[in-house]
Amino acid sequence: MVDDPVNFPKHYNKGDIGCIDAIESCQGEGFRYYLQGSIIKYMWRYQHKNNPIQDLEKAKWFIDKLIETEMKAKRDL
Secondary structure (H helix, E strand, O other): OOOEOOOEOHHHEEOOEEHHHHHHHHHHHHHHHHHHHHHHHHHHHHHHOOOHHHHHHHHHHHHHHHHHHHHHHHHOO
16 A cells, blocks of 8 residues: 555554544544544644645645535435
């Protein structure tokens, strides 16, 4: 597996389940708030990092995941 530090970091995937999937399973409806917090975190600090583009890409990843989560919730109504 190639390490993709934005979309699929090796250190977040051990065994058969990714960390984000475990968090979603534990959080239930609160998962969207976790995603919002992660977006804020990456947007807040990107200018202070050695690789600001990577943090912006991570924020985008969490935005895309939030959109996906909201679309799924709407379909499940």
